[in-house]
Amino acid sequence: EVQLVESGGGLVQPGRSLRLSCAVSGFNFDEYGMQWVRQAPGKGLEWVSGISWDGGRIAYADSVRGRFTISRDNAKKSLYLYMNSLRGEDTAFYYCAKEFVMRAYQFEVIDIWGQGTMVTVSS
Amino acid sequence: DIQMTQSPSSLSASVGDTVIITCRASQGISNSLAWYQQKPGKAPNLLLYAASRLESGVPSRFSGSGSGTDYTLTISSLQPEDFATYYCQQYYTSPLTFGPGTKVSVK
Numbered sequence: 001e002v003q004l005v006e007s008g009g010g011l012v013q014p015g016r017s018l019r020l021s022c023a024v025s026g027f028n029f030d031e032y033g034m035q036w037v038r039q040a041p042g043k044g045l046e047w048v049s050g051i052s053w054d055g056g057r058i059a060y061a062d063s064v065r066g067r068f069t070i071s072r073d074n075a076k077k078s079l080y081l082y083m084n085s086l087r088g089e090d091t092a093f094y095y096c097a098k099e100f101v102m103r104a105y106q107f108e109v110i111d112i113w114g115q116g117t118m119v120t121v122s123s
Numbered sequence: 124d125i126q127m128t129q130s131p132s133s134l135s136a137s138v139g140d141t142v143i144i145t146c147r148a149s150q151g152i153s154n155s156l157a158w159y160q161q162k163p164g165k166a167p168n169l170l171l172y173a174a175s176r177l178e179s180g181v182p183s184r185f186s187g188s189g190s191g192t193d194y195t196l197t198i199s200s201l202q203p204e205d206f207a208t209y210y211c212q213q214y215y216t217s218p219l220t221f222g223p224g225t226k227v228s229v230k
Contacts, residue, residue, distance in 0.1 A: 044221060045210050047220060050217065062124065095166055106214075111169050113168075116166060
């Protein structure tokens with residue numbers, strides 16, 4: 001069974017940093033691109049960042065570029081999101097997500113989502 | 124960035140109804156469009172990709188069509204479990220972008 005389990009969320013003050021992790025199982029992690037998507041309470045989905053299967057292609061939403069960094073450790077089957085200079089508008093559920101296509105050369109549709117981890121930015 | 128719009132933003136329907144949701148991209152996306160269903164407190168669930176391809180395990184009452192900038196999701200014979208919010212997403216180019224969502228509620 002494919003599983004994505006996020007961790008690292010919590011309450012953090014504005015301007016501080018946080019690292020989210022996503023531990024995966026049930027598929028060959030090193031063959032699939034991964035993404036982070038967030039959802040503010042009561043709001044819609046917002047794509048945050050994506051990383052290709054080999055880490056060679058990375059992209060960010062305009063709202064987080066320069067503050068967030070995505071990375072992956074294929075040996076540990078883990079995805080990360082380093083979030084710096086956090087703002088109130090970063091408050092959201094953060095979902096880790098697996099792409100549908102193996103070894104894709106562009107960012108692809110998401111077929112599996114984690115259950116999310118909540119990040120609250122507040123003083 | 125490609126902007127995605129959806130209409131309507133919400134609708135009320137009854138079991139057995141046919142529901143049509145439209146999604147428009149600010150530029151052509153060559154059918155690189157997915158539809159997701161999300162229920163309260165749950166992660167989204169992939170319904171269709173490549174505009175019209177049904178994800179494995181998704182009921183055939185869900186269908187998609189469109190090309191260029193305009194796409195539709197059709198739910199035929201709405202079932203009780205279909206009351207949810209639906210999002211389109213373009214994956215033609217990064218940053219990937221979602222539509223604002225369409226909430227389907229009980230009439």
